[in-house]
Amino acid sequence: MRTELNTIRTTPILSVTAESPTVKTFTLKDKNCAKARPGQFLMLWIPGVDEIPLSIMDTENGLVSVSVKQVGDATRHLHHMRQGETVGVRGPFGNRFTETSGTALLVGGGTGTAPLLFLAKRLQAKSKRLAFVVGAKTKTELLFLNDLNSICTEQSIITTTEDGTYGLQCLVTEPLTKLLAENKFDMIYTCGPELMVSKIFALAEQRAIPFEASLERLMRCGIGLCGSCVIGKYRVCRDGPVFNSRRLREVKDELGIWKIGFDGNRIPV
């Protein structure tokens, strides 16, 4: 571990963008996190409140962006913060997606779409063809449609909503069987709720398609020490967050089933 990456750097929020009624993107200046690769995450300190792990959504010229859904105390505080207010960052941490030059399918559920958008931007230049399936509960919660439209062709984007207010009315996993039957993919990437990840992993395994998923767990230290984020023998913060097919096979008895809670007990995912 490089200790300078683990040192909290305070930095002002440069901009706040509303992506949906519950998701905001925060852009910060940090030269270390600006060097992050798709799949990596940072720890964001909300002074006096909490410190949370966030997937990196984009980097550009010394800037780094994260998209945050309001889900609890820490994220509520963050959502009330404005441009110019100070937060702290450490990182980037964790491994990265393998960037394929072949054809790629990306499947994003909710804010899990954020690291995949970052990946798609990098794949755009090197990958043969990109297809993106993006899902949310409802139309207003579908994220990054404009960005995705500028990266992928319109035909290669499938949108799903659980309430049918936009795109197909189904879960994001639903269109995959047909899509995989009709197209050849060299790689499937996903990020989102763990049950979704385990479903897509099963489909990828049936067709023997290489698969990578970014997993989400309770994280505290972010540097592989505290054990809060372990799955099997792996630490999601340090050995992950991106897990490939081989590693997911090793942890299949836990994937989508249980994780560790704040008190160290095993709780259902």
Place this chain on the structure above:
Amino acid sequence: MKTNPLSIRVAGLKLRNPTVLASGILGYTAESLQRVVEGGAGAVVTKSVGVAPRMGYANPTVVQASGGLINAMGLPNPGIEEYAEEIIHAKTVVQAPLIVSVFGYSADEYELVAQKAVEAGADAVELNVSCPHVKLTGSEIGQNPALLKKVVSKVKASVHKPVIVKLSPDVTDIAETANAAVKAGADALTAINTVKALAIDAETALPLLNNVRGGLSGPAIKPIALRCVYDLYEQVKKPIVGCGGITTWQDAVEFLLAGASAVQIGTAVALETPNVFHVINRGVKAYLKKKRYRSVQEVVGVAHRT
């Protein structure tokens, strides 16, 4: 059969090498403990377990300091009732001695948790009487020789496995607390737990840790830990497990020379990887060979000759 020069006995525990995972690092699950054994650890110490579940503190719980980390996790643990299941599971998964770290808010609680841990299969217990960041337990017990004696004798009277006492460096004279523990029956001593510490962010003028105060670990505390081990070796007739900033094989050898029979490694799991135990063991083994020692035991306390 060729004997393994790295093997050593500590308080009745047979270790295949002198490196032990320190408490608090990984250690919720059997699988994460076994990962460390695969990484070369000769034994593992679990997270500290109490009577009831504890959530621990909100983040930041671990912050970077120069030469180390300051942590205030707040003893998160599922409580011994739940954790006993994990101990039972760990006994089938973890291929090295399993030492369960125990804390409580009274001698009775320490006794209860230690008893249940041993019933579930713990090979030894380590009493956490030195955590610097939770009120009414940890160092608040270990810094008080009378209270410490009470805790250790209570536990000793009710478990038949080795009882190791982990000491706080935040005392006037570590030999005094160590002797209190030994008189009460401690089979071995771990020296040291983290050193009580603080980090402040200048920009926001706030303490960084959510709990404000925490414990400093890592290379920054190595010289303090080394001095504590050296002092204890002179004044206490029980095996010592050195702990504090050990990151390289040279560090480990220095602790052995100062009088430790084994060393615990924690922060280095993050600074390096869980395979740091292998790396350290390889170095210690090469040192033994170069200096013509036949075993780790022969190195213990050698620095005291002069």
